[in-house]
Amino acid sequence: MTDYPPADDRLKHLIAQQVNLGVDTWKLAFWIADGIVKDPEIRAELERIADAHSKGQPCGDRHCERCFAAALTETDR
Template sequence: MSYPPADDRLRHLLAQRINCHVDTWKLAFFIAGAIVDDSDVQDEIERIGAAHARGQHCGDRHCPACFKAVTGA
């Protein structure tokens, strides 16, 4: 079995990052779950993915992929 599990990868990846800033893994996993389950977050991930799939700038000024595309860095 690989980690993070393919069926819950986003939640686990977020929890790993959040865990550095909170006291417990359980809290990190709870916060990550709330983020992943939020419909606005899901819509934004879809919007960004669709723009990138079309080769367009996603409009997020902090997007590393778009920054690289514009600057060639």
């Protein structure tokens, strides 16, 4: 049994799967995903979001489902 996406390249594979919905070839999707994964600003943003979440703080991204759900839970109390 193989695990897909592979643990050592999971982020690129997950991005490529989404990009592949809008491009002509799987190869192009992987090329785009590779550029995204290797971009230092994107990596820094992912780390910033993960750091905020690990501390139980909102990340400040208005599209973050986790923070949106947490805000709803707090207002329901």
